[in-house]
Amino acid sequence: MPKQSAALRPHRQLFADRRRNPDAKREAVLHTAVRIFLERSYARTSMNDVATQLNITKPALYHYFRNKEEILVEIYRLGTDLIDEMLDSIEADEKTGLDKVADFIAGYTRIIAGDFGRAVVRLDDGELSKAGRKLVRARKREIDHRLRALIESGIEDGSIASCDAKIAAFILAGAIHGMASWYEPAGSMDLADITAQYVRMLAAGLAMGGLPALAERQPIAPRRFE
Amino acid sequence: MPKQSAALRPHRQLFADRRRNPDAKREAVLHTAVRIFLERSYARTSMNDVATQLNITKPALYHYFRNKEEILVEIYRLGTDLIDEMLDSIEADEKTGLDKVADFIAGYTRIIAGDFGRAVVRLDDGELSKAGRKLVRARKREIDHRLRALIESGIEDGSIASCDAKIAAFILAGAIHGMASWYEPAGSMDLADITAQYVRMLAAGLAMGGLPALAERQPIAPRRFE
DNA sequence: TGCAAATCCGACCGGCGAGTAAGATATCAA
DNA sequence: TTGATATCTTACTCGCCGGTCGGATTTGCA
Structure with a gap:
């Protein structure tokens, strides 16, 4: 159940009718997908998630992308x-x-x-x-x-x-x-x-010439972590 | 088919017999799992992958971890x-x-x-x-x-x-x-x-006092990327 | 030695998700 | 108007994986 992002609304609109506009629709899929992928990761996002956000069903996506x-x-x-x-x-x-x-x-x-x-x-x-x-x-x-x-x-x-x-x-x-x-x-x-x-x-x-005071630091903490 | 890392050999040995040693075995699972997770990611690693690497089967893992x-x-x-x-x-x-x-x-x-x-x-x-x-x-x-x-x-x-x-x-x-x-x-x-x-x-x-020459840079490139 | 507990395995379940098949419906060019 | 085509849907298949069930085997203590 992806949240309804206001910014994604126009992409949904695009799919509201079946007018032919494959390029714009393809792009709409991309913009929607990248948003969801960033939110949920690619692996945890199903094709259904993307489709739902666009108000269409999964197989419709396969008109614009092979997989x-x-x-x-x-x-x-x-x-x-x-x-x-x-x-x-x-x-x-x-x-x-x-x-x-x-x-x-x-x-x-x-x-x-x-x-x-x-x-x-x-x-x-x-x-x-x-x-x-x-x-x-x-x-x-x-x-x-x-x-x-x-x-x-x-x-x-x-x-x-x-x-x-x-x-x-x-x-x-x-x-x-x-x-x-x-x-x-x-x-x-x-x-x-x-x-x-x-x-x-x-x-x-x-930059050249930075770090004057720190230049000759003693070898850093020889403590063992890990 | 996880690769055989030499460093993981000792962990396999641990499971070679069924002597009771739950703490060491639990730790062995962890060391093996972290290696595989880093190589393949957590999501793409199955419990079977971890078990196989340890020369045991999946259900055995569930003796040491709930899930x-x-x-x-x-x-x-x-x-x-x-x-x-x-x-x-x-x-x-x-x-x-x-x-x-x-x-x-x-x-x-x-x-x-x-x-x-x-x-x-x-x-x-x-x-x-x-x-x-x-x-x-x-x-x-x-x-x-x-x-x-x-x-x-x-x-x-x-x-x-x-x-x-x-x-x-x-x-x-x-x-x-x-x-x-x-x-x-x-x-x-x-x-x-x-x-x-x-x-x-x-x-x-x-550090204090760094970046003398760059200090008053003009506002950086006003070009538009995305 | 005998037996309770620990360890481990083979076989299975249930769910999920990518991708597809087949058909319904809308669009658009003629 | 009409038919070819693009678009989209419903209903499926298939494989994978987490997790479990019941039982077999071993261990180590009494």
Whole structure:
């Protein structure tokens, strides 16, 4: 019994009559599905759940998608497209590596705040078939590599302190991905504030010359946990 | 068809004879289950999978656990216990807030590198019943609040730059939680190196006086992504 | 040794969910 | 208006998995 989200109403309307409009209906399915998947997870969402939300029955869905997996793959495609576009435009800029990374952080947080962005991060691609998984993971890997390249360019131009770009990329991406688990568009926190703090804190961690006092910390607590 | 992990061999041995040893066997189930859950996810792992790996049959498992959920809850409990212990010892120290947070980062990465730590972060508590979910989420929330308190103490003592402690905690936790998706104990990356870079980069982002050049960045890219 | 309790197994149940078959109904182009 | 086609529904199949039943076997204590 999925809750009635006001934002999903227009999609229901679309299916109210049987006028032929396959493209719009396909898109309506996607927007509805991604919302439910984010709320309930892909695995725990049945095709019936999606259909019910759209005021139709399960078999009708199979007019627009071959199977459940195709819906998920399409969602991933739309989400990763957004990220790719952002990276395209950042790479085209003439800026220092650090500034590019800062722009990436700002853009990425905003994308992750949207449904399809959140979906890329939060939905479990382990549910996919071998083929689908391979596809999706390749796109994720490509994004990771492009972020690494941004960081490396910053190290070269001296705007970013020397470090392992691979780990740095994991740290940045991880921090932002975390948003997908707690950020709620309808919530009270202002996205601009969140984005600003992400940029400030993470860029500061990357920047040249940071951490003067902490630079020669003694080897951290040698206590054993686990 | 779970792969035969060498590390799981001793647990299989335990069940080779029927000698009475319920505590050790229960623990063996947990260690085996957490490994498989991490590899295949909780939902996609059947009780048969766990039993097979232990060289027993499904009903035998029900001698040690009432149901599948009890296994998962127990895994969460063990994992969060590790984190709680770490926080206990950090809070007992006499250090600046920043140093405490740095110790937290170091300890947390190490815990997340272990099976039960990784499980806390990666396994989906949405699979739990309402009661179980409430329990687990309460413990996670408590950890989050304790981290926030560490950060706030650092802001007060001047070691950490003024910021929203709530968001800062999300950033830290998110960055470290990301590890759970890519770190492999058997892999080639050295845990000490990883931990060191996490501490360096994240502490620098928090520290007072960081980010001199970037301080007055123009409002970040007003482009629209999604 | 004998026997109660612990341990374990083979076979089964019930429910759920993806996907399909076959047919009813509406749309739209001619 | 009419028929070809798209759309949608009702009613199913099939496989998987959590959990249980009843019984067989072993253990360890008296």
